[in-house]
Amino acid sequence: MKKYIRKGMQLLLSTGVVIGLSVQAAEVELKVHHFLPAPATAHAKFIQPWADKVMKESNGRIDIKIYPAMQLGGKPPQLFDQVRDGVADIVWTVPGYTRGRFPLTEVFELPFVAGSAEATSQASWEFYEKYMQDEYKDVHPILIHTHAPGQFHMRDKPITSLADLKNTKIRAPTRTINEALSIIGATPVGMPVPAVPQALSKGVVDGAMLPYEVTLPLKAHELVKYHTEIGGDRGIYTAMFLFAMNKKKYDSLPADLKQVLDNNSGLALAKQIGQVWDAADNPGREAAKKRGNQFNTIEGAELAALKSATQPVIDNWIKAMNDQGKDGQKMYDDARDLVTKYSH
Structure with a gap:
């Protein structure tokens, strides 16, 4: 009997070691804040799948909690300041809600500039890299994109x-x-x-x-x-959207976790999310x-x-x-x- 108990204990200990190695405790917790309800395209088809992908690719080292519909307080025009100041780690917002603050961003909001969300979102990211980095120097942009024409x-x-x-x-x-x-x-x-x-x-x-x-x-x-x-x-x-992270929070990450976020940012993400917004019109x-x-x-x-x-x-x-x-x-x-x- 003692022999079987001893073997059972060894098996449990062995299993415990395996579990301990395969399940990582989160090293980083990120709060994402936005202004739309959870059923909206932004939450259900962009932010939630994006968060799930980042958490998976970080092997659980990043944990992301999403707060839709302004659940962390404030009003939609305050979201940019919230992420700049660290009230939220990441926000999804409309730069145009703060009149005149992001003048270069307005170029894609001018009459008859925007095409499909897929095309305009990719164009917006390339334009950001060429012209608008100073406009968003206080945050770390993950994505700049648009919806389909209104x-x-x-x-x-x-x-x-x-x-x-x-x-x-x-x-x-x-x-x-x-x-x-x-x-x-x-x-x-x-x-x-x-x-x-x-x-x-x-x-x-x-x-x-x-x-x-x-x-x-x-x-x-x-x-x-x-x-x-x-x-x-x-x-x-169209309206421009900004998905951005607190700059200090991003800078504080270890290089491999920065890479996880970088792999889920930029031009490829703009193309993917533009397609989502085009399809969501139907x-x-x-x-x-x-x-x-x-x-x-x-x-x-x-x-x-x-x-x-x-x-x-x-x-x-x-x-x-x-x-x-x-x-x-x-x-x-x-x-x-x-x-x-x-x-x-």
């Missing part, structure tokens, strides 16, 4: 022409589109995405500019009747279609008129860059050319 989603009034936009109150996502809507004769109403459903339901706005991807988790398609899409291969707008559009909502397209002469009307927004951005001692026209041309490069 469309108009209207409560009670279809938009079929430039004239239809006059005297409407439209939720605008970025400073540049605020400017474009003002030029057209609409009244832009700036607000983060989570505020849109209430604004639509209470009639604070007549409509919103959003990608279809986010209309589904917000249930915005249930609050509007009309959708107007922009023809052609470039959208009237369920949102289908949900609106199933509700019997009406769809319109601005194309032909009306599209040409819209491009002409919004050209001053582009001119103003180029001038602002020139005033800062930069070559605004070259940066604008490079941004458009990069979208073309990654569209093929």
Whole structure:
């Protein structure tokens, strides 16, 4: 009997050694903070799978906890400062929520620059490496990307022409589109995405500019009747997203864990996540279609008129860059050319 007990103990000890070698205790804990609910594309199809992959490739040495819907406190425009200051280790945010703070980033938010999310996200990362590193010097960018081009989603009034936009109150996502809507004769109403459903339901706005991807988790398609899409291969707008890490936290990591993060950053990730955002538009559009909502397209002469009307927004951005001692026209041309490069 003692012989069997002794062997059993040896087996347990042996197994314990194996378990001890194969299961690593986390050396680093990372808190990820963002502003959308957990069912949203950003959380479910990007941040959570990304975190799972990083944890797996670190052999459990990195542990990542995600806090959606501003669970760590604050408001969406504060997310950049939260990651800079170490309130969160990583954030996913919209730089454009802080007006005028990231002027170079706005180039892809100018009218008719953005193409698909896949192309524009890759273009954005290459543009960041060439021009924008100083703009984000206070953090460690993991990814800069965009959503698919946004469309108009209207409560009670279809938009079929430039004239239809006059005297409407439209939720605008970025400073540049605020400017474009003002030029057209609409009244832009700036607000983060989570505020849109209430604004639509209470009639604070007549409509919103959003990608279809986010209309589904917000249930915005249930609050509007009309959708107007922009023809052609470039959208009237997109929004830039930043997925960034606290600089000191990144710098404190051992080289091999930095490499794990680096392997899940940059251009390849931009391509992958751009594809995710392009695909995510389809369920949102289908949900609106199933509700019997009406769809319109601005194309032909009306599209040409819209491009002409919004050209001053582009001119103003180029001038602002020139005033800062930069070559605004070259940066604008490079941004458009990069979208073309990654569209093929």
